[in-house]
Amino acid sequence: MRKGDIVAGADGLVVANRNANDRHGVAMNFSPLPQSVRAKFRQVPVVAKE
Structure with a gap:
């Protein structure tokens, strides 16, 4: 994982x-x-999970 x-x-x-x-x-x-960035990601694909 990287910064950002x-x-x-x-x-x-x-x-x-x-x-x-x-x-x-x-x-x-x-x-x-x-919130301004979050609005762009209404449906985010799952790449990895715990």
Whole structure:
């Protein structure tokens, strides 16, 4: 997963961000996807799931 990837989470679509405290850039945190972007993804295909 890379910074900026859009992921379907339990609370809807989120965008992946790198954790600023992680020196290796491995840890990720997630922010809600802005409504302006979310409107473009009314039906999102599932690429992978847990």
